[in-house]
Amino acid sequence: MSACLIRVLLVLLASASVHSRPSSSRSAAGPLGRSARRFQRSLVSRGRDVDLRELVEATRELCAVLLKFGAYMGPSVSDVRRNLERIEEARRKWLRASPRRRQLSMKALLAAEVAAEIHGRGGVLADPSGAMGLLWVRRGLAMWADTFEQQARAMQQAAVTGEGEGSLAAHTRVAYERTVQAHHGWVSRRAFGVACRATPDWETVVRRAGLRTDKGGDEALRLELKCWAAAVRDLTEAMRSLHTDRDLEDRRKSV
Template structure:
């Protein structure tokens, strides 16, 4: 009767198809990239502010090889047409004494670098997200005592004294030590890419459309992959599909671009060497996968 028909209707089963894991992952990634837009805009404003503050700094162009200067036929504005020079100055300004690093200036240099690498293309958005994440971790401890903790060594020793980290490089996360560790790895990723561009034969990226792609992949395999878990690896593989064929025109000529890339690589490599030496000395080199 009527009751039987109602019971029969209540037994209808709706078969909902399973959502593929990769589609869920892509949706999450798209959402994260959307959130990065606001961070990038903030970074642009921050870079403009720092450019004004650094306008009076002595130009590092005196370190450019004389032969490079002779080959150049133009006189570019270093604050506008040669942004790598500005970035090199900011990272070099982080040197504190003979072996230490100025944490406040490091955070400024990292933030200011984000709008620069954004010009390379969409694949850099994951790197930009990591920069802001790492800076946030560093600032969480730094802001407890901005004067004293301007020294990277003082800041790391304070975290150790507070019992935040375990022996064997087992870092607490979030922490300044973890933020600095990954900030350093991220910088060395770009050092590897730029060095490959410096070492390339003229026109190599034109003869090999995947040259830049290969350089980025090699940089990741050397500096990041050993410490990335499955999800991070998949995120990079997706980003890798958006790698362009070459770097932006950050200088008026190829010779000047090579000179600016060389200057940046030297400044950042020296900075990262200081950071690595301190973290290894203090047993803060975490080798676990993220």
């Protein structure tokens, strides 16, 4: 077998390894491993509902990590935090209306908003509302799951071939195109382009955010990226179902 063919096979095996589902994030010690566990806890009722309090706290913790990537993340994180406030305000409102409730899940919150008829038909969501905040948080999480999955794949291939780990900016751009771009208007797309051009290289981000721990090095970080992406994909798929089942999948573009 030629050396070239062997190399191709190794790359294909690396890609398959990245797409295989990681077994657990319990042993992951870095920021992304801890974040993955927090997002996993937010998925309840056998994966069919979302604990809003856990979701909000997990997303806030993620924002703190993302801000360490660099100043370019500031506007994006601010937007996420505004959507978290929409969720929290809606949660407080419906808890006041139902004083016997101690907690409110995503399913219960969406059901309450639908019953109150605050949203229009065809997924035209009221803004502000809990449904709108959850929609944009979900889209942002889906983008980062895609980004981190691509980065894990690039790291695996680099370990096999000795080539570079790829460009974080390029991975983010591809993830954006697949998850968020269709929902953004011209202004938002331009803002993303500016932020993407300011994205530093992967190693700079790893160093700034302390993503690599002393135990395990790059391999441990790659596994944390996989675990995080898997946990968040499960979560965002559950959130998507909760939106679509209630005709709350707003397809209008932002500005």
